Amino acid sequence: MxxxxxxxxxxxxxxxxxxxxxxxxxxxxxxxxxxxxxxxxxxxxxxxxxxxxxxxxxxxxxxxxxxxxxxxxxxxxxxxxxxxxxxxxxxVRPEDDVSEIIAVYEAGYSVSLVALLLSLAILFYFKSLRCARITVHMNLFASFALNNALWLAWYALVVRAPATLAASPAWCRALHAALQYALLTNYTWMLCEGLYLHTVLVSAFVSERRLLRALLAAGWLLPLPSAVVSAARRAAAGEPLCWADDGAPRLELALLVCAAVLLNLAFLCNIVRVLCTKLRAGGGAGPARPSATALHALRATCLLAPLLGLQYLLTPCRPARAARYWLLYEYATALTTSLQGLCVAVLYCFCNGEVLAQLRRRWRVLTFRPRANSTTNTTVSFVRSGAAGAGEEKV
Structure with missing residues (x-):
C-alpha cells in the first residue's frame, strides 16, 4: 500500500x-x-x-x-x-464496517484480562496451593493475559490509528510479531494442559517435576520458531499495514495451531475412554445405567473443552464476506475467543474447591477478632479445619 x-x-x-x-x-x-x-x-x-x-x-x-x-x-x-x-x-461500505465486532473483542479481552490477573494474584498469594497442576494452570493464565493485553494494545495503537497503520513503523511490526507469538503460546499451553492431564491419568508412574520442566520449555519455546519464521517472511516481503492482513492463515502458524487442537482432541477422547473403563471396572455387576459418579466424571470432562481450546473446532473455516452468515460467524468468534480467558479463570480458579477453601479460611482469619487470651487457639483451629477441608476436597 x-x-x-x-x-x-x-x-x-x-x-x-x-x-x-x-x-x-x-x-x-x-x-x-x-x-x-x-x-x-x-x-x-x-x-x-x-x-x-x-x-x-x-x-x-x-x-x-x-x-x-x-x-x-x-x-x-x-x-x-x-x-x-x-x-x-x-x-468502506456500511456492511463492511467491523467496528462493532472490534468493540466486542475489546470488551471480552478486557474482562478476561482482569479475571486472569486476579486469578494469578490469588494463586501466587496462596503458596499452599502450589503444585504441578496449578503451575500449569498459572502458565496458561499468564499466556492468555499476555495475549489479551497485546490485543488490546493492537486495537488501541494500530487499528484505531489509521495513520500508524498506513506508516507501518518498526514498533508496529514488532507489536504484531509479539502478538503472533503470544497467540501461539495460548495453543501450546492448552496443549500442555492436555498432555499433563493425559500423562497423569494414563501413566501412573511419572515424575511430575520432570514433566513440569518439559511442559514449561514446550509451552514458551515451541511457538518461537513459527513466530520467527512468520516475522522473517513478512519482513523479507516488505508487507505494509503493520503486517496485518485478512488473507489465508500462514502455513508456519497454522500447522502448530492445528496440531495443538487436534492433539488435545485426541487426548480428551482417550481421557474419556480411560475414565469410562475405570468406572465400569469399579461399578460391580449392577444394572447397566449411568451412575452419579459416572455422570459427575463426564460433566467434569466436558468442562475441559475451554481449557484445551476445543471450541475452535466449531469455527475452523472463516466464510467469505459475501456469505449470509459471515456476520454471525464473526460475532460468535469474537465472543468465544475473547472470553476464553474469563471462562478458564472462572472454571479453574474462582470455582476451584481448593481455592475457595483457602479464601474462606483466609477471610475468617482476617475478619474474626477473638479475645486476646484465646487468639492463638482460635487461629490454629481455623487453620486446621481449613486444611482438613482442603484435604477432603482434594480427595
Missing part, C-alpha cells in the same frame, strides 16, 4: 497533471498529493471528490473519497494532527 515506487510515480503524475491544469478563478486550494490520491485545484469553500484507491485493503474502488477546501483557500486540517486531511472513511 505504501510502496515507495508507487508513491514517487503517482506524485510525479499528480504534479504534472496539476501543472497542466488551469486553476479556478478567485481563491482556491492548490492541487496536492496525499500519498494515496491526487487532488486537483479546488475552488474555496467547495469539496473535491476522487475514487477510492483500489490498493488499500477494505476499500471499495467504486466509492468516492473527498477533501474539503476551506473558504480561505487552504485544505481542511484535522484537529487531532493539525495537518491537511483527506476523508477516506466513505471508502
Amino acid at each position: 505504501d510502496d515507495p515506487e508507487r508513491i514517487a510515480r503517482d506524485q510525479l503524475a499528480c504534479e504534472l497533471a496539476n501543472n497542466q491544469t488551469e486553476p479556478p478563478p478567485g481563491v482556491y486550494c492548490a492541487g496536492t498529493f496525499d500519498t494515496w490520491q491526487c487532488w486537483p485545484h479546488t475552488r474555496a469553500n467547495t469539496t473535491a471528490f476522487a475514487p477510492c484507491p483500489d490498493f488499500v485493503p477494505g476499500f471499495t474502488p467504486t466509492l468516492m473519497a473527498h477533501k474539503l477546501c476551506t473558504e480561505n483557500g487552504t485544505w481542511w486540517q484535522h484537529p487531532a494532527s493539525g495537518k491537511p486531511w483527506s476523508n477516506y472513511t466513505t471508502c
Whole structure:
C-alpha cells in the first residue's frame, strides 16, 4: 500500500497533471498529493471528490473519497494532527464496517484480562496451593493475559490509528510479531494442559517435576520458531499495514495451531475412554445405567473443552464476506475467543474447591477478632479445619 515506487510515480503524475491544469478563478486550494490520491485545484469553500484507491485493503474502488477546501483557500486540517486531511472513511461500505465486532473483542479481552490477573494474584498469594497442576494452570493464565493485553494494545495503537497503520513503523511490526507469538503460546499451553492431564491419568508412574520442566520449555519455546519464521517472511516481503492482513492463515502458524487442537482432541477422547473403563471396572455387576459418579466424571470432562481450546473446532473455516452468515460467524468468534480467558479463570480458579477453601479460611482469619487470651487457639483451629477441608476436597 505504501510502496515507495508507487508513491514517487503517482506524485510525479499528480504534479504534472496539476501543472497542466488551469486553476479556478478567485481563491482556491492548490492541487496536492496525499500519498494515496491526487487532488486537483479546488475552488474555496467547495469539496473535491476522487475514487477510492483500489490498493488499500477494505476499500471499495467504486466509492468516492473527498477533501474539503476551506473558504480561505487552504485544505481542511484535522484537529487531532493539525495537518491537511483527506476523508477516506466513505471508502468502506456500511456492511463492511467491523467496528462493532472490534468493540466486542475489546470488551471480552478486557474482562478476561482482569479475571486472569486476579486469578494469578490469588494463586501466587496462596503458596499452599502450589503444585504441578496449578503451575500449569498459572502458565496458561499468564499466556492468555499476555495475549489479551497485546490485543488490546493492537486495537488501541494500530487499528484505531489509521495513520500508524498506513506508516507501518518498526514498533508496529514488532507489536504484531509479539502478538503472533503470544497467540501461539495460548495453543501450546492448552496443549500442555492436555498432555499433563493425559500423562497423569494414563501413566501412573511419572515424575511430575520432570514433566513440569518439559511442559514449561514446550509451552514458551515451541511457538518461537513459527513466530520467527512468520516475522522473517513478512519482513523479507516488505508487507505494509503493520503486517496485518485478512488473507489465508500462514502455513508456519497454522500447522502448530492445528496440531495443538487436534492433539488435545485426541487426548480428551482417550481421557474419556480411560475414565469410562475405570468406572465400569469399579461399578460391580449392577444394572447397566449411568451412575452419579459416572455422570459427575463426564460433566467434569466436558468442562475441559475451554481449557484445551476445543471450541475452535466449531469455527475452523472463516466464510467469505459475501456469505449470509459471515456476520454471525464473526460475532460468535469474537465472543468465544475473547472470553476464553474469563471462562478458564472462572472454571479453574474462582470455582476451584481448593481455592475457595483457602479464601474462606483466609477471610475468617482476617475478619474474626477473638479475645486476646484465646487468639492463638482460635487461629490454629481455623487453620486446621481449613486444611482438613482442603484435604477432603482434594480427595
